[in-house]
Amino acid sequence: MVHKKADTPRKITAGILQFRPVFKDIDANLKAIKKYLGRRKFDLAVLPELATTGYNFTDRNDAWEVAENKKGQSFGFFEELSVKTGGAIVWGMAERAGKKLYNSAVLTTPEGDHHIYRKTHLFFRESEIFDPGNTGFKVFKWRGLRLGVMICFDWIFPESARTLALKKAQIICHPSNLVMRFCQDAMVTRSIENGVFCMTSNRIGTENNGISSLTFTGRSQITDTKGNRILSFNRSDKSFRVVKLQPELSDTKKVNSYNNIITDRRVGYYKA
């Protein structure tokens, strides 16, 4: 983390990983993640949804087999990786919690904290596999940053990013496994309408579970508070790439000298 100097707005190094997880092979995926991130230095990294397991489970039992809780290997792995790289890491995983099974994203910090967000809006067949998330949209504070997390299909509900922005998130970390074509453009809108950075880490590749096949769209991206793409991947890139960004830019919600997109809201007129 670059320390803030007087009159020098702090910049952080933020990165996203785009890769192709191996279906239901946690060992292979952690190994790949270590290869991509292990020798890098960054402040914040965002990995895809279900990065440790792959996505296309045939049913709930299929996902249960590779689901983990804090005693599982992935939590320890990311704690070590976070210490080694110096940065916080947001990674998607299948989470066991008692008899519940969640599509979760964990924010792991070098201090050894694990903050969990459980996907609020399940997509397509996920509702047959996972329980609906029960954490709500959370903003995690870490070293002066305010980090919001949402997962993949949460994007289509404007309330997801809006809730995070109203809770003062500066950066929305957005682990994804996208199969539709709309999200990347919509995240530009999410950045503009909320004045936040958005980091969408998407996977690539086709995953065939023997019954159905899904192809993921890549095009991971980071958008700034004005909706500019300051980092973007193509449909096949496999890499971890970083960019410098200034989180404090999200603290002003002014779009011009008259308008503030948060305080100009007229909430009394939003009742349907």
Added chain:
Amino acid sequence: MVHKKADTPRKITAGILQFRPVFKDIDANLKAIKKYLGRRKFDLAVLPELATTGYNFTDRNDAWEVAENKKGQSFGFFEELSVKTGGAIVWGMAERAGKKLYNSAVLTTPEGDHHIYRKTHLFFRESEIFDPGNTGFKVFKWRGLRLGVMICFDWIFPESARTLALKKAQIICHPSNLVMRFCQDAMVTRSIENGVFCMTSNRIGTENNGISSLTFTGRSQITDTKGNRILSFNRSDKSFRVVKLQPELSDTKKVNSYNNIITDRRVGYYKA
């Protein structure tokens, strides 16, 4: 209006006008509008924000001079035009109401009804000129259609289109005078996230009031319920163009066999 037959979803002819109003010359603007629309047949037409007056007023008094109420010539003009063309027309105007001055859009029907929406979110210097709208977002029913209206900068607040969609608008009529570059892409997102048609009618040209100059971005468009642009103008087109669209498509909010973007909302988690 095409009548509905059994098993034949109804299509309507919907159009948008992109042109360059003459600043503070209502006569000239009504004449131009009549030239563009007068010999056409359509079910629904959307015109730009402040289509009758132009936009770049120096101050409130400047706008007051050309503001009208229902006794003004524009209401009668659009009533006649609506009868002649057979369609409803949404047109932007500066509205006097007692001592209040609103940036309004009127939905005028061939039956002679005028439904008024007053802009909720004023942009830039507009707050020095107009009073903030007090109607809220309304859905007007006409011949089986449910038409929502919002004006220009309302776009940046996702709550505007969301409120209209939750009030069951099928088509969002969006008179605009856009000067920023983001809205047209954002309206694609508005269509997708709400499953509605959006008709953004924007003006073109540069308007210099002797103090400041504004250039408007054109690129008027109609997006369908899946976010496809089914009609789009360039930055300089001056014309009224129509497309056939099927309003009932907005009545299903399914994005796949599992997800419904309205009923899947988890409102309890949207509290900031």
